[in-house]
Amino acid sequence: MNVQRSSGASISNDGQGSLQCTLDLISGKWKGILLYQLISGTKRFNELRRLCPEITQRMLTLQLRKLERDGLVHRKVYPQAPRKVEYSLTEWGRGLETALLSIKSWGEAYRGEFCMEHPQLPEYPAPASPDAERVSETNTNIPG
Template sequence: MRNRKSGYGHCPNDEACPVETTLDVIGGKWKGVLLYYLLDGKKRFNEFRRICPGITQRMLTLQLRELEQDGVIHREVYHQVPPKVEYSLTDFGRTLEPIILEMKKWGEMYKKTVQLTRLPE
Protein backbone atom coordinates (compact mmCIF):
# COMPACT_ATOMS: atom_id res chain seq x y z
CA MET A 1 0.00 0.00 0.00
CA ARG A 2 1.20 3.48 -0.82
CA ASN A 3 2.05 6.07 1.80
CA ARG A 4 -1.15 8.07 1.90
CA LYS A 5 -1.58 11.71 2.79
CA SER A 6 -4.76 12.47 4.67
CA GLY A 7 -6.52 15.66 3.81
CA TYR A 8 -10.21 15.13 3.23
CA GLY A 9 -11.21 15.90 6.78
CA HIS A 10 -11.19 14.61 10.31
CA CYS A 11 -12.86 11.38 11.38
CA PRO A 12 -13.92 11.12 15.01
CA ASN A 13 -11.96 7.93 15.67
CA ASP A 14 -8.64 9.43 14.48
CA GLU A 15 -8.38 6.82 11.74
CA ALA A 16 -8.66 7.52 8.06
CA CYS A 17 -12.29 7.73 7.05
CA PRO A 18 -13.18 4.71 4.86
CA VAL A 19 -14.59 7.01 2.19
CA GLU A 20 -11.33 8.96 2.22
CA THR A 21 -9.40 5.72 1.72
CA THR A 22 -11.63 4.71 -1.18
CA LEU A 23 -11.32 8.12 -2.82
CA ASP A 24 -7.56 7.98 -2.43
CA VAL A 25 -7.43 4.68 -4.30
CA ILE A 26 -9.92 5.40 -7.10
CA GLY A 27 -10.17 9.19 -6.98
CA GLY A 28 -8.75 11.66 -9.42
CA LYS A 29 -9.58 12.51 -12.98
CA TRP A 30 -8.40 9.29 -14.62
CA LYS A 31 -8.40 6.31 -12.24
CA GLY A 32 -12.14 5.73 -12.36
CA VAL A 33 -12.08 5.94 -16.15
CA LEU A 34 -9.19 3.48 -16.41
CA LEU A 35 -10.94 1.07 -14.05
CA TYR A 36 -14.17 1.38 -16.03
CA TYR A 37 -12.45 0.33 -19.25
CA LEU A 38 -10.66 -2.52 -17.50
CA LEU A 39 -14.04 -4.02 -16.57
CA ASP A 40 -14.22 -5.24 -20.18
CA GLY A 41 -10.88 -7.03 -19.95
CA LYS A 42 -7.15 -6.54 -20.41
CA LYS A 43 -5.85 -3.36 -21.97
CA ARG A 44 -2.46 -2.35 -23.30
CA PHE A 45 -0.88 1.03 -22.62
CA ASN A 46 -1.57 2.40 -26.10
CA GLU A 47 -5.19 1.23 -25.92
CA PHE A 48 -5.60 3.53 -22.92
CA ARG A 49 -3.98 6.33 -24.91
CA ARG A 50 -6.57 5.83 -27.68
CA ILE A 51 -9.49 5.53 -25.25
CA CYS A 52 -8.40 8.57 -23.22
CA PRO A 53 -6.69 10.95 -25.66
CA GLY A 54 -6.68 13.75 -23.07
CA ILE A 55 -4.35 11.93 -20.68
CA THR A 56 -0.63 12.50 -20.99
CA GLN A 57 1.75 9.57 -21.15
CA ARG A 58 3.29 10.61 -17.84
CA MET A 59 -0.09 10.86 -16.07
CA LEU A 60 -1.24 7.53 -17.50
CA THR A 61 1.94 5.88 -16.25
CA LEU A 62 1.51 7.45 -12.80
CA GLN A 63 -2.13 6.45 -12.48
CA LEU A 64 -1.47 2.87 -13.59
CA ARG A 65 1.48 2.56 -11.19
CA GLU A 66 -0.60 3.79 -8.26
CA LEU A 67 -3.43 1.38 -9.08
CA GLU A 68 -0.88 -1.42 -9.31
CA GLN A 69 0.73 -0.46 -5.99
CA ASP A 70 -2.71 -0.45 -4.39
CA GLY A 71 -3.32 -4.00 -5.60
CA VAL A 72 -6.22 -3.02 -7.83
CA ILE A 73 -4.65 -3.82 -11.20
CA HIS A 74 -2.05 -6.29 -12.41
CA ARG A 75 0.69 -5.42 -14.87
CA GLU A 76 1.79 -8.36 -17.01
CA VAL A 77 5.05 -7.96 -18.94
CA TYR A 78 5.63 -10.33 -21.85
CA HIS A 79 9.30 -10.73 -22.64
CA GLN A 80 9.24 -10.50 -26.40
CA VAL A 81 10.27 -8.13 -29.14
CA PRO A 82 8.66 -5.66 -29.31
CA PRO A 83 7.86 -5.65 -25.58
CA LYS A 84 4.24 -6.20 -24.64
CA VAL A 85 2.57 -5.09 -21.39
CA GLU A 86 -1.04 -5.73 -20.45
CA TYR A 87 -3.06 -4.35 -17.56
CA SER A 88 -5.97 -6.16 -15.95
CA LEU A 89 -8.02 -5.98 -12.78
CA THR A 90 -6.90 -8.15 -9.90
CA ASP A 91 -9.48 -10.20 -8.01
CA PHE A 92 -9.39 -7.44 -5.40
CA GLY A 93 -9.81 -4.83 -8.13
CA ARG A 94 -12.89 -6.68 -9.38
CA THR A 95 -14.55 -5.88 -6.05
CA LEU A 96 -14.73 -2.27 -7.32
CA GLU A 97 -16.96 -3.30 -10.23
CA PRO A 98 -20.29 -2.56 -8.52
CA ILE A 99 -18.95 0.82 -7.37
CA ILE A 100 -17.72 1.76 -10.85
CA LEU A 101 -20.99 0.63 -12.45
CA GLU A 102 -23.01 2.64 -9.91
CA MET A 103 -20.82 5.67 -10.68
CA LYS A 104 -21.60 5.16 -14.38
CA LYS A 105 -25.32 4.90 -13.63
CA TRP A 106 -25.24 8.01 -11.44
CA GLY A 107 -23.30 9.93 -14.10
CA GLU A 108 -25.88 9.06 -16.74
CA MET A 109 -28.70 10.14 -14.41
CA TYR A 110 -26.87 13.37 -13.56
CA LYS A 111 -26.34 14.24 -17.22
CA LYS A 112 -30.06 13.79 -17.92
CA THR A 113 -31.00 15.83 -14.86
CA VAL A 114 -28.68 18.68 -15.82
CA GLN A 115 -29.96 18.67 -19.41
CA LEU A 116 -33.56 18.87 -18.18
CA THR A 117 -32.92 21.69 -15.71
CA ARG A 118 -30.75 23.88 -17.93
CA LEU A 119 -32.42 26.98 -19.21
CA PRO A 120 -32.25 27.65 -22.93
CA GLU A 121 -29.63 30.25 -23.73
Protein backbone atom coordinates (compact mmCIF):
# COMPACT_ATOMS: atom_id res chain seq x y z
CA MET A 1 0.00 0.00 0.00
CA ASN A 2 1.25 3.48 -0.85
CA VAL A 3 0.34 6.65 0.96
CA GLN A 4 -0.09 9.74 -1.23
CA ARG A 5 1.68 12.93 -0.23
CA SER A 6 0.17 16.29 -1.04
CA SER A 7 2.90 16.76 -3.66
CA GLY A 8 1.74 13.63 -5.48
CA ALA A 9 4.72 11.53 -4.39
CA SER A 10 4.00 8.24 -2.66
CA ILE A 11 5.50 6.61 0.40
CA SER A 12 5.74 2.83 0.43
CA ASN A 13 5.21 0.59 3.43
CA ASP A 14 8.90 -0.38 3.09
CA GLY A 15 9.81 3.12 4.25
CA GLN A 16 7.47 2.80 7.21
CA GLY A 17 9.65 0.04 8.67
CA SER A 18 12.72 2.26 8.54
CA LEU A 19 10.80 5.17 10.03
CA GLN A 20 9.41 2.97 12.81
CA CYS A 21 12.90 1.67 13.62
CA THR A 22 14.24 5.22 13.86
CA LEU A 23 11.34 6.42 15.99
CA ASP A 24 11.80 3.43 18.31
CA LEU A 25 15.48 4.35 18.75
CA ILE A 26 14.78 7.93 19.78
CA SER A 27 11.34 7.53 21.35
CA GLY A 28 10.50 8.35 24.91
CA LYS A 29 10.75 11.44 27.02
CA TRP A 30 14.53 11.58 27.39
CA LYS A 31 16.43 9.94 24.51
CA GLY A 32 15.91 12.80 22.07
CA ILE A 33 16.82 15.36 24.73
CA LEU A 34 20.01 13.48 25.65
CA LEU A 35 21.01 13.10 22.01
CA TYR A 36 20.34 16.81 21.49
CA GLN A 37 22.55 17.72 24.47
CA LEU A 38 25.38 15.58 23.09
CA ILE A 39 25.35 17.36 19.72
CA SER A 40 27.58 20.09 21.15
CA GLY A 41 30.16 17.56 22.34
CA THR A 42 31.20 15.09 24.98
CA LYS A 43 29.50 15.34 28.36
CA ARG A 44 30.03 13.72 31.72
CA PHE A 45 27.15 12.07 33.59
CA ASN A 46 26.66 14.89 36.10
CA GLU A 47 26.83 17.47 33.34
CA LEU A 48 23.90 15.72 31.64
CA ARG A 49 22.07 15.70 34.99
CA ARG A 50 22.51 19.47 35.27
CA LEU A 51 21.35 20.00 31.68
CA CYS A 52 18.27 17.83 32.30
CA PRO A 53 17.34 18.55 35.93
CA GLU A 54 13.95 16.83 35.69
CA ILE A 55 15.46 13.39 34.90
CA THR A 56 16.21 11.07 37.79
CA GLN A 57 19.65 9.54 38.12
CA ARG A 58 18.22 6.07 37.54
CA MET A 59 16.34 7.12 34.39
CA LEU A 60 19.41 8.92 33.03
CA THR A 61 21.46 5.77 33.56
CA LEU A 62 18.83 3.58 31.86
CA GLN A 63 18.43 5.90 28.88
CA LEU A 64 22.18 6.28 28.35
CA ARG A 65 22.57 2.48 28.50
CA LYS A 66 19.85 2.04 25.87
CA LEU A 67 21.41 4.67 23.62
CA GLU A 68 24.80 2.99 24.04
CA ARG A 69 23.33 -0.46 23.34
CA ASP A 70 21.65 0.89 20.21
CA GLY A 71 24.95 2.31 18.95
CA LEU A 72 24.00 5.99 19.16
CA VAL A 73 26.10 6.97 22.19
CA HIS A 74 29.66 6.04 23.11
CA ARG A 75 30.57 5.60 26.78
CA LYS A 76 34.20 6.08 27.74
CA VAL A 77 35.40 5.10 31.21
CA TYR A 78 38.73 6.45 32.42
CA PRO A 79 40.69 4.16 34.80
CA GLN A 80 41.11 6.60 37.66
CA ALA A 81 39.70 7.34 41.07
CA PRO A 82 37.17 8.78 41.29
CA ARG A 83 35.88 7.12 38.15
CA LYS A 84 35.42 9.44 35.19
CA VAL A 85 32.82 8.52 32.56
CA GLU A 86 32.13 10.54 29.41
CA TYR A 87 29.37 10.21 26.83
CA SER A 88 29.52 11.27 23.21
CA LEU A 89 27.64 10.62 19.99
CA THR A 90 28.82 7.80 17.76
CA GLU A 91 28.83 8.23 13.98
CA TRP A 92 25.30 6.78 13.93
CA GLY A 93 24.27 9.25 16.63
CA ARG A 94 25.83 12.12 14.66
CA GLY A 95 23.71 11.04 11.72
CA LEU A 96 20.63 12.11 13.71
CA GLU A 97 21.94 15.66 14.28
CA THR A 98 20.16 17.23 11.30
CA ALA A 99 16.93 15.41 12.11
CA LEU A 100 17.01 16.44 15.78
CA LEU A 101 17.73 20.07 14.94
CA SER A 102 14.91 20.02 12.37
CA ILE A 103 12.52 18.55 14.96
CA LYS A 104 13.61 21.23 17.44
CA SER A 105 13.05 23.97 14.86
CA TRP A 106 9.61 22.57 14.00
CA GLY A 107 8.75 22.45 17.71
CA GLU A 108 9.74 26.09 18.18
CA ALA A 109 7.49 27.12 15.28
CA TYR A 110 4.66 24.93 16.58
CA ARG A 111 4.91 26.36 20.10
CA GLY A 112 5.21 29.88 18.77
CA GLU A 113 2.18 29.76 16.51
CA PHE A 114 -0.14 26.77 17.01
CA CYS A 115 0.07 26.71 20.81
CA MET A 116 -0.62 30.46 20.96
CA GLU A 117 -3.84 29.84 19.04
CA HIS A 118 -4.74 26.91 21.33
CA PRO A 119 -3.96 27.97 24.92
CA GLN A 120 -5.60 24.85 26.34
CA LEU A 121 -2.58 22.79 25.16
CA PRO A 122 0.15 22.07 27.72
CA GLU A 123 3.10 24.41 27.70
CA TYR A 124 6.55 22.87 27.47
CA PRO A 125 9.63 24.58 28.86
CA ALA A 126 12.30 25.64 26.39
CA PRO A 127 15.19 23.15 26.41
CA ALA A 128 18.65 24.22 27.45
CA SER A 129 20.84 24.99 24.48
CA PRO A 130 23.50 22.37 23.72
CA ASP A 131 25.91 25.29 23.34
CA ALA A 132 25.15 26.75 26.75
CA GLU A 133 28.38 27.34 28.64
CA ARG A 134 26.88 27.44 32.10
CA VAL A 135 23.76 25.90 33.52
CA SER A 136 22.05 27.18 36.61
CA GLU A 137 22.71 24.93 39.59
CA THR A 138 19.36 25.76 41.18
CA ASN A 139 16.08 24.14 40.28
CA THR A 140 13.08 26.19 41.31
CA ASN A 141 10.73 23.28 40.51
CA ILE A 142 11.90 21.28 43.54
CA PRO A 143 9.56 21.71 46.50
CA GLY A 144 10.97 22.60 49.90
